[in-house]
Amino acid sequence: MNVKAYRQQIESQLRTRNEPKAQATAAPVDSNPEANWVQALERIVDTSLDPADRRGALQIAQAASFLTPQFAPLHAKYLDVLRRLATDADGELRRMALDALSNQKDDFARQKLTEGLRGLGETLVAPAVALGFLARDDHGSAHDIARDLLKESADVPVREQAVRVLGAAPAAKSLLDAVMRDKKEFRQVRRASAVALRALDPQMFEQGARDILNDSSDFRDIKATVGGALQRATVSLSALPSSPRQPPAKKSRSRRRP
Incomplete structure:
Protein backbone atom coordinates (compact mmCIF):
# COMPACT_ATOMS: atom_id res chain seq x y z
CA MET A 1 0.00 0.00 0.00
CA GLN A 9 -7.50 4.89 4.77
CA ILE A 10 -6.44 6.77 7.91
CA GLU A 11 -8.72 9.70 7.07
CA SER A 12 -11.59 7.29 6.53
CA GLN A 13 -10.97 5.58 9.86
CA LEU A 14 -10.87 8.89 11.71
CA ARG A 15 -14.02 10.09 9.95
CA THR A 16 -16.04 6.97 10.69
CA ARG A 17 -14.82 6.89 14.30
CA ASN A 18 -16.04 10.46 14.85
CA GLU A 19 -19.20 10.09 12.78
CA PRO A 20 -20.77 6.67 13.51
CA LYS A 21 -23.81 7.37 11.31
CA ALA A 22 -21.59 7.69 8.28
CA GLN A 23 -20.17 4.18 8.62
CA ALA A 24 -22.59 2.70 6.13
CA THR A 25 -21.38 4.97 3.33
CA ALA A 26 -17.74 5.36 4.35
CA ALA A 27 -15.00 4.13 2.04
CA PRO A 28 -13.90 0.57 2.80
CA VAL A 29 -10.81 0.23 4.98
CA ASP A 30 -8.23 -2.47 5.38
CA LYS A 105 9.76 14.85 24.81
CA ASP A 106 11.84 11.73 24.37
CA ASP A 107 14.90 11.44 26.66
CA PHE A 108 17.02 9.76 23.97
CA ALA A 109 16.37 12.56 21.49
CA ARG A 110 17.10 15.21 24.11
CA GLN A 111 20.41 13.57 24.96
CA LYS A 112 21.50 13.25 21.32
CA LEU A 113 20.50 16.81 20.45
CA THR A 114 22.25 18.19 23.53
CA GLU A 115 25.43 16.23 22.82
CA GLY A 116 25.52 17.53 19.25
CA LEU A 117 25.02 21.15 20.31
CA ARG A 118 27.62 20.84 23.09
CA GLY A 119 30.18 19.31 20.73
CA LEU A 120 30.15 16.07 22.70
CA GLY A 121 28.63 13.90 19.98
CA GLU A 122 27.63 13.70 16.36
CA THR A 123 25.75 16.63 14.83
CA LEU A 124 22.63 14.81 13.64
CA VAL A 125 20.78 17.86 12.27
CA ALA A 126 21.71 21.47 11.66
CA PRO A 127 22.41 23.26 14.98
CA ALA A 128 19.57 25.74 14.52
CA VAL A 129 17.15 22.86 13.86
CA ALA A 130 18.50 20.91 16.85
CA LEU A 131 18.00 23.88 19.15
CA GLY A 132 14.44 24.31 17.92
CA PHE A 133 13.68 20.64 18.58
CA LEU A 134 15.28 20.81 22.03
CA ALA A 135 13.23 23.86 22.95
CA ARG A 136 10.03 21.80 22.73
CA ASP A 137 11.06 19.98 25.88
CA ASP A 138 9.87 21.25 29.26
CA HIS A 139 13.40 21.02 30.63
CA GLY A 140 15.38 24.28 30.78
CA SER A 141 18.52 22.89 29.13
CA ALA A 142 17.63 24.58 25.83
CA HIS A 143 17.83 28.01 27.49
CA ASP A 144 21.33 27.36 28.80
CA ILE A 145 22.49 26.07 25.42
CA ALA A 146 20.93 29.07 23.66
CA ARG A 147 22.88 31.42 25.94
CA ASP A 148 26.11 29.57 25.21
CA LEU A 149 25.49 29.64 21.46
CA LEU A 150 24.98 33.40 21.56
CA LYS A 151 28.41 33.69 23.16
CA GLU A 152 30.18 31.24 20.87
CA SER A 153 28.47 30.92 17.48
CA ALA A 154 28.83 33.34 14.56
CA ASP A 155 26.24 31.44 12.50
CA VAL A 156 23.25 33.68 11.76
CA PRO A 157 20.51 30.97 11.77
CA VAL A 158 21.89 29.60 15.05
CA ARG A 159 21.90 33.03 16.68
CA GLU A 160 18.39 33.76 15.40
CA GLN A 161 17.10 30.49 16.82
CA ALA A 162 18.90 31.12 20.10
CA VAL A 163 17.11 34.42 20.74
CA ARG A 164 13.78 32.85 19.77
CA VAL A 165 14.35 30.11 22.34
CA LEU A 166 15.31 32.68 24.97
CA GLY A 167 12.02 34.42 24.29
CA ALA A 168 10.51 31.81 26.63
CA ALA A 169 13.07 32.46 29.41
CA PRO A 170 12.10 35.36 31.71
CA ALA A 171 15.64 35.51 33.06
CA ALA A 172 16.92 36.34 29.56
CA LYS A 173 15.15 39.70 29.26
CA SER A 174 18.29 41.77 29.76
CA LEU A 175 20.25 39.65 27.30
CA LEU A 176 17.57 40.02 24.62
CA ASP A 177 17.47 43.76 25.24
CA ALA A 178 21.25 43.97 24.79
CA VAL A 179 21.14 41.97 21.56
CA MET A 180 18.31 44.12 20.19
CA ARG A 181 20.31 47.31 20.86
CA ASP A 182 23.69 46.03 19.63
CA LYS A 183 24.52 47.72 16.32
CA LYS A 184 27.39 45.28 15.74
CA GLU A 185 25.02 42.30 15.90
CA PHE A 186 23.62 40.70 12.75
CA ARG A 187 20.51 42.65 11.89
CA GLN A 188 18.43 39.49 11.40
CA VAL A 189 19.33 38.51 14.96
CA ARG A 190 18.45 41.96 16.29
CA ARG A 191 15.03 41.74 14.66
CA ALA A 192 14.42 38.28 16.09
CA SER A 193 15.50 39.49 19.51
CA ALA A 194 13.12 42.44 19.28
CA VAL A 195 10.21 40.11 18.52
CA ALA A 196 11.17 37.80 21.41
CA LEU A 197 11.59 40.66 23.90
CA ARG A 198 8.32 42.27 22.91
CA ALA A 199 6.48 39.04 23.78
CA LEU A 200 8.47 38.51 26.97
CA ASP A 201 8.52 42.03 28.44
CA PRO A 202 6.57 44.70 26.52
CA GLN A 203 7.74 47.52 28.79
CA MET A 204 11.44 46.72 28.40
CA PHE A 205 10.93 46.34 24.66
CA GLU A 206 9.18 49.71 24.45
CA GLN A 207 12.04 51.51 26.19
CA GLY A 208 14.65 49.83 24.00
CA ALA A 209 12.63 50.54 20.87
CA ARG A 210 12.32 54.23 21.73
CA ASP A 211 16.08 54.46 22.31
CA ILE A 212 16.71 52.86 18.91
CA LEU A 213 14.31 55.26 17.21
CA ASN A 214 16.11 58.19 18.86
CA ASP A 215 19.52 56.96 17.73
CA SER A 216 20.36 58.72 14.47
CA SER A 217 23.16 56.24 13.74
CA ASP A 218 21.04 53.08 13.89
CA PHE A 219 19.85 51.20 10.82
CA ARG A 220 16.62 52.08 9.05
CA ASP A 221 15.38 48.50 8.85
CA ILE A 222 15.84 48.04 12.60
CA LYS A 223 13.99 51.30 13.23
CA ALA A 224 11.19 50.09 10.94
CA THR A 225 10.95 46.81 12.86
CA VAL A 226 10.73 48.32 16.34
CA GLY A 227 8.67 51.32 15.23
CA GLY A 228 6.14 49.09 13.51
CA ALA A 229 5.89 46.92 16.61
CA LEU A 230 5.22 49.97 18.78
CA GLN A 231 2.53 51.21 16.42
CA ARG A 232 0.85 47.79 16.33
CA ALA A 233 0.81 47.94 20.12
CA THR A 234 -0.90 51.37 19.81
CA VAL A 235 2.02 53.11 21.50
CA SER A 236 2.21 56.76 20.55
CA LEU A 237 5.44 57.85 18.91
CA SER A 238 4.55 61.55 19.00
CA ALA A 239 6.71 62.20 22.05
CA LEU A 240 9.82 61.06 20.23
CA PRO A 241 12.11 63.82 18.98
CA SER A 242 12.58 63.76 15.22
CA SER A 243 15.79 62.12 14.09
CA PRO A 244 18.10 63.87 11.63
CA ARG A 245 17.93 62.69 8.04
CA GLN A 246 20.05 59.59 7.56
CA PRO A 247 22.02 58.46 4.55
CA PRO A 248 20.72 55.32 2.79
CA ALA A 249 21.51 52.12 4.70
CA LYS A 250 24.60 50.33 3.51
CA LYS A 251 24.04 47.17 1.50
CA SER A 252 26.56 45.16 3.47
CA ARG A 253 25.29 43.37 6.55
CA SER A 254 26.40 44.48 9.95
CA ARG A 255 28.53 42.00 11.77
CA ARG A 256 28.54 41.12 15.42
CA ARG A 257 31.59 41.70 17.56
CA PRO A 258 34.51 39.37 16.81
Whole structure:
Protein backbone atom coordinates (compact mmCIF):
# COMPACT_ATOMS: atom_id res chain seq x y z
CA MET A 1 0.00 0.00 0.00
CA ASN A 2 1.44 3.38 -0.98
CA VAL A 3 1.47 6.49 1.18
CA LYS A 4 -1.43 8.20 -0.61
CA ALA A 5 -3.69 5.19 -0.31
CA TYR A 6 -2.80 4.74 3.32
CA ARG A 7 -3.51 8.36 4.13
CA GLN A 8 -6.96 7.94 2.57
CA GLN A 9 -7.50 4.89 4.77
CA ILE A 10 -6.44 6.77 7.91
CA GLU A 11 -8.72 9.70 7.07
CA SER A 12 -11.59 7.29 6.53
CA GLN A 13 -10.97 5.58 9.86
CA LEU A 14 -10.87 8.89 11.71
CA ARG A 15 -14.02 10.09 9.95
CA THR A 16 -16.04 6.97 10.69
CA ARG A 17 -14.82 6.89 14.30
CA ASN A 18 -16.04 10.46 14.85
CA GLU A 19 -19.20 10.09 12.78
CA PRO A 20 -20.77 6.67 13.51
CA LYS A 21 -23.81 7.37 11.31
CA ALA A 22 -21.59 7.69 8.28
CA GLN A 23 -20.17 4.18 8.62
CA ALA A 24 -22.59 2.70 6.13
CA THR A 25 -21.38 4.97 3.33
CA ALA A 26 -17.74 5.36 4.35
CA ALA A 27 -15.00 4.13 2.04
CA PRO A 28 -13.90 0.57 2.80
CA VAL A 29 -10.81 0.23 4.98
CA ASP A 30 -8.23 -2.47 5.38
CA SER A 31 -9.56 -5.20 7.66
CA ASN A 32 -6.08 -5.76 9.10
CA PRO A 33 -4.37 -2.38 9.43
CA GLU A 34 -2.00 -3.70 12.10
CA ALA A 35 -0.29 -5.85 9.48
CA ASN A 36 0.31 -2.79 7.33
CA TRP A 37 1.72 -0.91 10.31
CA VAL A 38 4.11 -3.73 11.16
CA GLN A 39 5.22 -3.89 7.53
CA ALA A 40 5.79 -0.13 7.51
CA LEU A 41 7.93 -0.31 10.64
CA GLU A 42 10.01 -3.06 9.06
CA ARG A 43 10.49 -1.08 5.84
CA ILE A 44 11.57 2.03 7.72
CA VAL A 45 14.68 0.33 9.10
CA ASP A 46 15.47 -1.68 5.94
CA THR A 47 18.62 0.06 4.71
CA SER A 48 18.53 -1.94 1.47
CA LEU A 49 15.53 0.15 0.35
CA ASP A 50 15.70 3.53 -1.32
CA PRO A 51 15.62 6.32 1.32
CA ALA A 52 12.51 7.77 -0.33
CA ASP A 53 10.68 4.46 0.19
CA ARG A 54 11.76 4.39 3.83
CA ARG A 55 10.52 7.95 4.31
CA GLY A 56 7.17 6.95 2.82
CA ALA A 57 6.93 4.07 5.27
CA LEU A 58 7.76 6.44 8.12
CA GLN A 59 4.93 8.74 7.04
CA ILE A 60 2.57 5.76 7.19
CA ALA A 61 3.72 4.91 10.72
CA GLN A 62 3.46 8.52 11.82
CA ALA A 63 -0.12 8.76 10.55
CA ALA A 64 -1.00 5.49 12.25
CA SER A 65 0.45 6.69 15.57
CA PHE A 66 -2.47 9.12 15.86
CA LEU A 67 -4.95 6.23 15.83
CA THR A 68 -5.10 5.48 19.52
CA PRO A 69 -5.77 3.02 21.06
CA GLN A 70 -5.48 0.94 17.86
CA PHE A 71 -1.78 1.72 17.48
CA ALA A 72 -0.99 1.35 21.21
CA PRO A 73 0.39 -2.24 20.96
CA LEU A 74 2.98 -1.01 18.43
CA HIS A 75 3.85 2.29 20.09
CA ALA A 76 6.94 1.01 21.91
CA LYS A 77 8.28 -0.54 18.70
CA TYR A 78 7.55 2.70 16.86
CA LEU A 79 9.61 4.69 19.38
CA ASP A 80 12.45 2.18 19.05
CA VAL A 81 12.38 2.61 15.28
CA LEU A 82 12.49 6.39 15.63
CA ARG A 83 15.50 6.16 17.95
CA ARG A 84 17.31 3.97 15.45
CA LEU A 85 16.53 6.45 12.69
CA ALA A 86 17.91 9.33 14.76
CA THR A 87 21.42 8.20 13.82
CA ASP A 88 20.58 6.92 10.32
CA ALA A 89 22.84 7.71 7.38
CA ASP A 90 20.01 9.55 5.62
CA GLY A 91 19.79 13.13 6.88
CA GLU A 92 16.10 13.59 6.13
CA LEU A 93 15.18 10.43 8.01
CA ARG A 94 17.24 11.67 10.96
CA ARG A 95 15.40 14.99 10.91
CA MET A 96 11.97 13.35 10.67
CA ALA A 97 12.75 10.95 13.52
CA LEU A 98 14.14 13.61 15.84
CA ASP A 99 11.19 15.85 15.02
CA ALA A 100 8.73 13.12 16.03
CA LEU A 101 10.72 12.17 19.15
CA SER A 102 11.01 15.80 20.26
CA ASN A 103 7.24 16.18 20.06
CA GLN A 104 7.04 13.35 22.58
CA LYS A 105 9.76 14.85 24.81
CA ASP A 106 11.84 11.73 24.37
CA ASP A 107 14.90 11.44 26.66
CA PHE A 108 17.02 9.76 23.97
CA ALA A 109 16.37 12.56 21.49
CA ARG A 110 17.10 15.21 24.11
CA GLN A 111 20.41 13.57 24.96
CA LYS A 112 21.50 13.25 21.32
CA LEU A 113 20.50 16.81 20.45
CA THR A 114 22.25 18.19 23.53
CA GLU A 115 25.43 16.23 22.82
CA GLY A 116 25.52 17.53 19.25
CA LEU A 117 25.02 21.15 20.31
CA ARG A 118 27.62 20.84 23.09
CA GLY A 119 30.18 19.31 20.73
CA LEU A 120 30.15 16.07 22.70
CA GLY A 121 28.63 13.90 19.98
CA GLU A 122 27.63 13.70 16.36
CA THR A 123 25.75 16.63 14.83
CA LEU A 124 22.63 14.81 13.64
CA VAL A 125 20.78 17.86 12.27
CA ALA A 126 21.71 21.47 11.66
CA PRO A 127 22.41 23.26 14.98
CA ALA A 128 19.57 25.74 14.52
CA VAL A 129 17.15 22.86 13.86
CA ALA A 130 18.50 20.91 16.85
CA LEU A 131 18.00 23.88 19.15
CA GLY A 132 14.44 24.31 17.92
CA PHE A 133 13.68 20.64 18.58
CA LEU A 134 15.28 20.81 22.03
CA ALA A 135 13.23 23.86 22.95
CA ARG A 136 10.03 21.80 22.73
CA ASP A 137 11.06 19.98 25.88
CA ASP A 138 9.87 21.25 29.26
CA HIS A 139 13.40 21.02 30.63
CA GLY A 140 15.38 24.28 30.78
CA SER A 141 18.52 22.89 29.13
CA ALA A 142 17.63 24.58 25.83
CA HIS A 143 17.83 28.01 27.49
CA ASP A 144 21.33 27.36 28.80
CA ILE A 145 22.49 26.07 25.42
CA ALA A 146 20.93 29.07 23.66
CA ARG A 147 22.88 31.42 25.94
CA ASP A 148 26.11 29.57 25.21
CA LEU A 149 25.49 29.64 21.46
CA LEU A 150 24.98 33.40 21.56
CA LYS A 151 28.41 33.69 23.16
CA GLU A 152 30.18 31.24 20.87
CA SER A 153 28.47 30.92 17.48
CA ALA A 154 28.83 33.34 14.56
CA ASP A 155 26.24 31.44 12.50
CA VAL A 156 23.25 33.68 11.76
CA PRO A 157 20.51 30.97 11.77
CA VAL A 158 21.89 29.60 15.05
CA ARG A 159 21.90 33.03 16.68
CA GLU A 160 18.39 33.76 15.40
CA GLN A 161 17.10 30.49 16.82
CA ALA A 162 18.90 31.12 20.10
CA VAL A 163 17.11 34.42 20.74
CA ARG A 164 13.78 32.85 19.77
CA VAL A 165 14.35 30.11 22.34
CA LEU A 166 15.31 32.68 24.97
CA GLY A 167 12.02 34.42 24.29
CA ALA A 168 10.51 31.81 26.63
CA ALA A 169 13.07 32.46 29.41
CA PRO A 170 12.10 35.36 31.71
CA ALA A 171 15.64 35.51 33.06
CA ALA A 172 16.92 36.34 29.56
CA LYS A 173 15.15 39.70 29.26
CA SER A 174 18.29 41.77 29.76
CA LEU A 175 20.25 39.65 27.30
CA LEU A 176 17.57 40.02 24.62
CA ASP A 177 17.47 43.76 25.24
CA ALA A 178 21.25 43.97 24.79
CA VAL A 179 21.14 41.97 21.56
CA MET A 180 18.31 44.12 20.19
CA ARG A 181 20.31 47.31 20.86
CA ASP A 182 23.69 46.03 19.63
CA LYS A 183 24.52 47.72 16.32
CA LYS A 184 27.39 45.28 15.74
CA GLU A 185 25.02 42.30 15.90
CA PHE A 186 23.62 40.70 12.75
CA ARG A 187 20.51 42.65 11.89
CA GLN A 188 18.43 39.49 11.40
CA VAL A 189 19.33 38.51 14.96
CA ARG A 190 18.45 41.96 16.29
CA ARG A 191 15.03 41.74 14.66
CA ALA A 192 14.42 38.28 16.09
CA SER A 193 15.50 39.49 19.51
CA ALA A 194 13.12 42.44 19.28
CA VAL A 195 10.21 40.11 18.52
CA ALA A 196 11.17 37.80 21.41
CA LEU A 197 11.59 40.66 23.90
CA ARG A 198 8.32 42.27 22.91
CA ALA A 199 6.48 39.04 23.78
CA LEU A 200 8.47 38.51 26.97
CA ASP A 201 8.52 42.03 28.44
CA PRO A 202 6.57 44.70 26.52
CA GLN A 203 7.74 47.52 28.79
CA MET A 204 11.44 46.72 28.40
CA PHE A 205 10.93 46.34 24.66
CA GLU A 206 9.18 49.71 24.45
CA GLN A 207 12.04 51.51 26.19
CA GLY A 208 14.65 49.83 24.00
CA ALA A 209 12.63 50.54 20.87
CA ARG A 210 12.32 54.23 21.73
CA ASP A 211 16.08 54.46 22.31
CA ILE A 212 16.71 52.86 18.91
CA LEU A 213 14.31 55.26 17.21
CA ASN A 214 16.11 58.19 18.86
CA ASP A 215 19.52 56.96 17.73
CA SER A 216 20.36 58.72 14.47
CA SER A 217 23.16 56.24 13.74
CA ASP A 218 21.04 53.08 13.89
CA PHE A 219 19.85 51.20 10.82
CA ARG A 220 16.62 52.08 9.05
CA ASP A 221 15.38 48.50 8.85
CA ILE A 222 15.84 48.04 12.60
CA LYS A 223 13.99 51.30 13.23
CA ALA A 224 11.19 50.09 10.94
CA THR A 225 10.95 46.81 12.86
CA VAL A 226 10.73 48.32 16.34
CA GLY A 227 8.67 51.32 15.23
CA GLY A 228 6.14 49.09 13.51
CA ALA A 229 5.89 46.92 16.61
CA LEU A 230 5.22 49.97 18.78
CA GLN A 231 2.53 51.21 16.42
CA ARG A 232 0.85 47.79 16.33
CA ALA A 233 0.81 47.94 20.12
CA THR A 234 -0.90 51.37 19.81
CA VAL A 235 2.02 53.11 21.50
CA SER A 236 2.21 56.76 20.55
CA LEU A 237 5.44 57.85 18.91
CA SER A 238 4.55 61.55 19.00
CA ALA A 239 6.71 62.20 22.05
CA LEU A 240 9.82 61.06 20.23
CA PRO A 241 12.11 63.82 18.98
CA SER A 242 12.58 63.76 15.22
CA SER A 243 15.79 62.12 14.09
CA PRO A 244 18.10 63.87 11.63
CA ARG A 245 17.93 62.69 8.04
CA GLN A 246 20.05 59.59 7.56
CA PRO A 247 22.02 58.46 4.55
CA PRO A 248 20.72 55.32 2.79
CA ALA A 249 21.51 52.12 4.70
CA LYS A 250 24.60 50.33 3.51
CA LYS A 251 24.04 47.17 1.50
CA SER A 252 26.56 45.16 3.47
CA ARG A 253 25.29 43.37 6.55
CA SER A 254 26.40 44.48 9.95
CA ARG A 255 28.53 42.00 11.77
CA ARG A 256 28.54 41.12 15.42
CA ARG A 257 31.59 41.70 17.56
CA PRO A 258 34.51 39.37 16.81
